[in-house]
Amino acid sequence: xxxxxxxxxxxxxxxxxxxxxxxxxxxxxxxxxxxxxxxxxxxxxxxxxxxxxxxxxxxxxxxxxxxxxxxxxxxxxxxxxxxxxxxxxxxxxxxxxxxxxxxxxxxxxxxxxxxxxxxxxxxxxxxxxxxxxxxxxxxxxxxxxxxxxxxxxxxxxxxxxxxxxxxxxxxxxxxxxxxxxxxxxxxxxxxxxxxxxxxxxxxxxxxxxxxxxxxxxxxxxxxxxxxxxxxxxxxxxxxxxxxxxxxxxxxxxxxxxxxxxxxxxxxxxxxxxxxxxxxxxxxxxxxxxxxxxxxxxxxxxxxxxxxxxxxxxxxxxxxxxxxxxxxxxxxxxxxxxxxxxxxxxxxxxxxxxxxxxxxxxxxxxxxxxxxxxxxxxxxxxxxxx
Numbered sequence: 129x130x131x132x133x134x135x136x137x138x139x140x141x142x143x144x145x146x147x148x149x150x151x152x153x154x155x156x157x158x159x160x161x162x163x164x165x166x167x168x169x170x171x172x173x174x175x176x177x178x179x180x181x182x183x184x185x186x187x188x189x190x191x192x193x194x195x196x197x198x199x200x201x202x203x204x205x206x207x208x209x210x211x212x213x214x215x216x217x218x219x220x221x222x223x224x225x226x227x228x229x230x231x232x233x234x235x236x237x238x239x240x241x242x243x244x245x246x247x248x249x250x251x252x253x254x255x256x257x258x259x260x261x262x263x264x265x266x267x268x269x270x271x272x273x274x275x276x277x278x279x280x281x282x283x284x285x286x287x288x289x290x291x292x293x294x295x296x297x298x299x300x301x302x303x304x305x306x307x308x309x310x311x312x313x314x315x316x317x318x319x320x321x322x323x324x325x326x327x328x329x330x331x332x333x334x335x336x337x338x339x340x341x342x343x344x345x346x347x348x349x350x351x352x353x354x355x356x357x358x359x360x361x362x363x364x365x366x367x368x369x370x371x372x373x374x375x376x377x378x379x380x381x382x383x384x385x386x387x388x389x390x391x392x393x394x395x396x397x398x399x400x401x402x403x404x405x406x407x408x409x410x411x412x413x414x415x416x417x418x419x420x421x422x423x424x425x426x427x428x429x430x431x432x433x434x435x436x437x438x439x440x441x442x443x444x445x446x447x448x449x450x451x452x453x454x455x456x457x458x459x460x461x462x463x464x465x466x467x468x469x470x471x472x473x474x475x476x477x478x479x480x481x482x483x484x485x486x487x488x489x490x491x492x493x494x495x496x497x498x499x500x501x502x503x504x505x506x507x508x509x510x511x512x513x
Contacts, residue, residue, distance in 0.1 A: 142215040143192045145176060147201075149209035156206040158302040159213070160185060161256060168196045170216065177213065180302040186423060194218035206305075255280060257387070262287035263299035303388035314448045318366070319486040322445045322457075323495055326477040327502040329461070333476050335508040339403075345381075345435055346406035348458055348478075348501075350511045352433055353377050353397045353405075355500040362454045362497045363430050366487045380429030380449060381409050383416045390416045391449060393429040402511055437461060442479040453488040456501070457481035478505065 147157055160178040164170055170190045177188045197217040201207045251259070251266060255278065259266050264286045266278055273279040300308075314320075332347060356363040356377050365372045379397040383390045392412035397405060415421040432449045437460040446457040459479035466475045480501065484494045504510045 141218050142197055143194070143218060144212045145188065145191060145214040145216060147179070147207045147209050147211045147213055148186070148188065156208050158206045158305070159201050159203050160260075160302065162199065162203055164196045166196055166199055170194060170196055180306075185419075188213065190216060192216050192218050251278060255283060259283050260299065260301055261387075263297065301387065307388055310450060311447050314450045317450065318448055320448055320483050321486050321491065321494070322481055322483040323491065323498055324443045324479065324481050325498055325502060326462075327480055327505040328475060329478045329505050330474075330476045332505055332508045342402055342406055344437075344461075344478075345433075345458070346402050346409065347505065347508070347511060348435075348456075349379060349381070349394075349397070349405050349409065349433055350402040351501045351504040352431065352456060353379060353400075354504055354510070354513075355497055356431060357398060358500055359493065359497040361489050361493060362484065364453045364488055365430075365451045366453065366485055367451075371488055374430040376430070378428050378430045380432035380452070381412065382432060382434035383413045385416050387419075390421065390426065391429060391432055392416055392421055392425050393427065395428070431455070433458065435459075437478075443481050446481060446483045448483055448485060452485075454482060454484040454494070454497075457483070 157179045160180050162177050164174070164176050170176065171193045172190055174190045175187045176190050176196070178185055179188055194216045196214060198215040199213070200215075201211065201213045207213065256266075258280065262283060264283050266283070269278050269282055269286060270276070271278045272282050336342065336344065336347065360373050361371070363374045363377055365374070376396045377398045379394040380391040381394060383392060392415070394400070394405065394408050394412070400408065412421065412425060415425065429449065429452060431452055432446075432455040434446050434455065435458040436444060437458055440460050442459040442462065444457050444459065446455045448455055457480070459481065462477050462479065463474055464477070465472050467473075480498060482494060482498045489497075
């Protein structure tokens with residue numbers, strides 16, 4: 129539990145509301161919404177704000193009962209773990225905001241926040257996300273629905289008016305900001321190389337027909353897990369003075385959602401068979417698309433698989449998901465005629481693109497890992513062990 133800092137304002141104690149640390153990395157989080165405004169009475173464990181970090185949302189609770197006296201980080205602004213978001217005045221009876229600190233040392237507020245929050249607009253999460261995506265400031269809307277509630281039509285109409293003319297723009301959502309920051313960090317820090325190869329999956333197609341409840345992605349994931357156990361350097365992290373090998377395969381699976389790209393993690397994937405892998409991945413994907421995925425399910429991955437085959441893409445260049453050492457891209461299946469024993473036959477093949485951190489492995493070991501995946505896909509009986 130975080131230590132509570134207490135101050136005195138006009139002889140009333142003030143308690144800090146800090147930004148929680150929800151991941152091992154000291155990354156900033158964004159205030160999505162304040163449920164309370166300055167002057168509101170709160171009780172301990174009341175939800176004060178909704179915060180987004182690493183593509184997941186969580187709630188910030190009040191550490192004590194009292195009155196919300198100060199708000200230091202406004203909606204849409206970011207702050208690192210431990211930064212003061214707000215302060216609660218305790219032992220007060222309807223006291224209004226105060227501003228003079230009598231004793232104690234103030235904690236510097238996070239960068240960029242300076243104006244107090246003075247109003248609140250109650251919106252369902254769906255409409256709040258829509259307004260954020262379209263760049264609409266809901267505090268400027270009058271509310272045309274029942275009891276002057278803001279409607280979806282009103283938000284979209286305001287967005288259309290704002291984008292009239294020769295140019296248009298949309299606000300950067302917290303999810304988009306996170307993706308941009310991580311991908312830029314990845315390309316700046318890690319020398320990346322991508323190798324491409326085809327996997328003959330003609331025999332695997334027969335197995336897939338036999339096991340109709342198991343999709344293509346699950347077979348590929350199973351092949352990756354088994355290959356990683358034979359090539360542990362691809363299941364590793366570069367740490368400047370050492371390369372840390374992971375003890376388990378925590379498989380990240382890219383999921384394309386309306387809000388952006390998410391990578392939920394299958395923990396200890398080496399303990400799951402192909403059918404169990406499919407079930408776990410489907411559950412995680414459903415959570416992502418219904419906005420129910422939690423922070424713990426989006427962190428701790430050791431290797432990532434991303435599939436663009438459904439969009440007609442064959443080979444592409446996936447970007448590393450830091451601090452992981454490699455990522456596999458899966459493309460659209462291709463068919464071609466080949467000669468087998470002098471007879472023409474249809475071969476099904478799957479395009480694979482492996483991007484790896486050249487600080488961790490060289491091209492040869494990475495190619496052998498890719499060939500290990502391909503061999504298993506071409507010999508599907510090896511995937512059943």
